[in-house]
Amino acid sequence: MKTYIIYTTRHGAAAYCARQISKQLPGEVRLLDLGEGTPNALPEADRYILGGSIYMGMAQKALKGFCEKYGEALAQKPLGLFLSCMGVEEDMVQRQMIDAFGQRLLGHAKVAVNLGGAFDFDKLGRMERFIVKQVDKAMRKQGKEGLGPLKGQVSAITSEAIADFCLKMEG
Numbered sequence: 001m002k003t004y005i006i007y008t009t010r011h012g013a014a015a016y017c018a019r020q021i022s023k024q025l026p027g028e029v030r031l032l033d034l035g036e037g038t039p040n041a042l043p044e045a046d047r048y049i050l051g052g053s054i055y056m057g058m059a060q061k062a063l064k065g066f067c068e069k070y071g072e073a074l075a076q077k078p079l080g081l082f083l084s085c086m087g088v089e090e091d092m093v094q095r096q097m098i099d100a101f102g103q104r105l106l107g108h109a110k111v112a113v114n115l116g117g118a119f120d121f122d123k124l125g126r127m128e129r130f131i132v133k134q135v136d137k138a139m140r141k142q143g144k145e146g147l148g149p150l151k152g153q154v155s156a157i158t159s160e161a162i163a164d165f166c167l168k169m170e171g
Contacts, residue, residue, distance in 0.1 A: 003048070013116075053084045059083075059100030
């Protein structure tokens with residue numbers, strides 16, 4: 001079985017998820033980073049996995065454009081969808097899923113999940129650090145755990161979440 005994992009990433013979290021998924025699926029698995037350009041045609045495969053990161057609450061344009069351009073063809077094959085975002089509230093993640101992939105692909109997908117987000121706080125730009133601090137502060141005000149220590153690498157991606165995604169794709 002040939003699987004194409006097509007993704008966008010900003011700081012590398014979605015790329016990490018895509019690579020980890022590719023290692024756990026049987027058969028031929030190819031990766032396509034839309035940040036390197038959108039293909040002129042949908043690569044031929046038996047199934048597809050689409051993924052992307054959420055940046056400032058929004059999916060990346062390349063992913064949304066790809067879904068719009070190839071949505072009809074993607075809806076004809078088994079499909080898995082993942083996001084890489086720090087959001088944990090189900091309704092917010094659901095809105096981001098719809099924004100990224102569209103209602104049609106979301107309804108067709110065998111599995112659609114948030115695998116968690118990650119970032120290197122020290123490598124973020126000034127505005128990005130400010131936003132992360134504000135999100136962390138708001139989460140703590142609501143009695144939630146927050147994003148963790150705001151220095152170095154912060155990750156909410158787990159190997160269990162990736163393994164579960166792969167099991168659902170195979171099931």
